[in-house]
Amino acid sequence: MAQNQRPTSILDSLGEEIIRILTPVSICMFSVVILVSILNTDSSSSSSVSSIATIAYSETSSDSSWDKFVGALLNSLVFVAVVTVVTFILVLLFYLRCTKFLKLYMAFSSFVVLGFMGGEIVLLLIEKFNVPIDSVTFLVVLYNFAVVGVLAVFMSKVAILVTQSYLVVIGMLVAYWFTLLPEWTTWVLLVALALYDLAAVLLPVGPLRLLVELAVSRDEDIPALVYEARPVTHHDSDSTSNGVIQRRVWRERRNVSHDLADNMNSSVSNSNSVGIDHNDTRLAGAEEGQVVEGNAELSAPLLDHRMTNNQHRPEDDASSESVLLEGIGLGSTGAIKLGLGDFIFYSVLVGRAAMYDFMTVYACYLAIIAGLGITLMLLALYQKALPALPVSIMLGVLFYILTRLLLEVFVVQCSVNLVMF
């Protein structure tokens, strides 16, 4: 007897969806760890980048722990304040319907991120490995990479794989830049941003919540960067010629507005010597659509690509921010959306853990994945947009501290005495 179809188990449907969001997060974290372990070995805290995040206090290795902690706290407060202001400005712009300006700004910012920051990092790698490539080839390749990236992410519709890869690459580049901040500042900043995320999404006065409510009430798309997993097609839904075909189009605007809001966060990133500053803000907004087709007609509702647009603005002396999407949401079709800001800050945490040792990397990675799983469960439970940062960041920081204080001693002693490992 031929068995043509296995009954779909929960592993097929739910597991597949989770895997489709865990894989890019893991790839992003893994590549940041690799970059950090290749590039950051020689330069320790001495050559840290000056940016908005270090405006209040720049850490030197000779300060006492308490000084460093207070300095890091000041830095983080300044950063979170800037992020809040920027997010409110974004809400205002969105309220005044300046979406064209936002979109252009985001295109330019993406180009800057991919072109200049990506180019800088590749330059460092080339120098490290002494690759004999010439400038002309490098320029052509970089130009290609940046332009196609800008097109793929929000100007045009390209293959899903290409768009997803470019989003992961953008997240990786920005995360690497954040790992260049001094150590205490990074950790306190992560915790501060997790708390801010919690407040901005769940409080009724939070800017991200306001933005999402605006978008939902107008049934518009928020210009933001969000990673959207491919929807899982369930085999039990069959389409007959006379029936209504539910076509889940990727990144499609839906007709019925669903109450999904991700949180938006704006973060300002650092500036480098070339003069290109990059700020990224995390903007969360997720709306997914489901197209119902009747009578075997394939309507082709092309998505308004402005739905996921990320803004990157080069930093002037004033604070600039880019709008990244942060937070997690669910489409009505069930495909999970995760904001790019989440990618970035998870990778920053793991990258910073990699600067100490690989043991902390494993511990933090497991903590972040567990936090993401918990957030997904909460998402399924509450069916509204949730901040994806707090649980994972808190677990990650906790595990980092515990590993560094307790686990390391234990493992080292075991290894030295040839008991384990």
Add this chain to the structure above:
Amino acid sequence: MEASESTNPIPNNRNSIVSSTPVWPTVDGPIGLSEDESLSYARRFYLFGFALLPLLWAVNCFYFWPVLRHSRSFPAIRRYVVGSAVGLAVSSALLCSWALTFAIGGEHLFGPVWDKLVLYNLADTIGLTGWN
């Protein structure tokens, strides 16, 4: 035989024995573009690739891979996709040959110009590699 919009969309039947004409022109299958949009997108990617963007031609070929692979489907789209493939092959051959000549030839082929053109020296001169 021209592939028509069928009432029963079969997702990605590139492995089917019965027919080899795909229903969906894009590699994304039923969640990708429809045929009319595909034509405009293919044309746009092909034309924009002439702005020194062979990667865009590569993306075009990847995106419309079913069109490229099944030689009798979607004749309108196929023109642009095959054009993109040809352009990609030519430009990547040019770029690769130049880059390899530069890398392998080195100093004894180019002379002192090599030191000026190679990237890490140029970056040092301009000062791009230091952070501050």
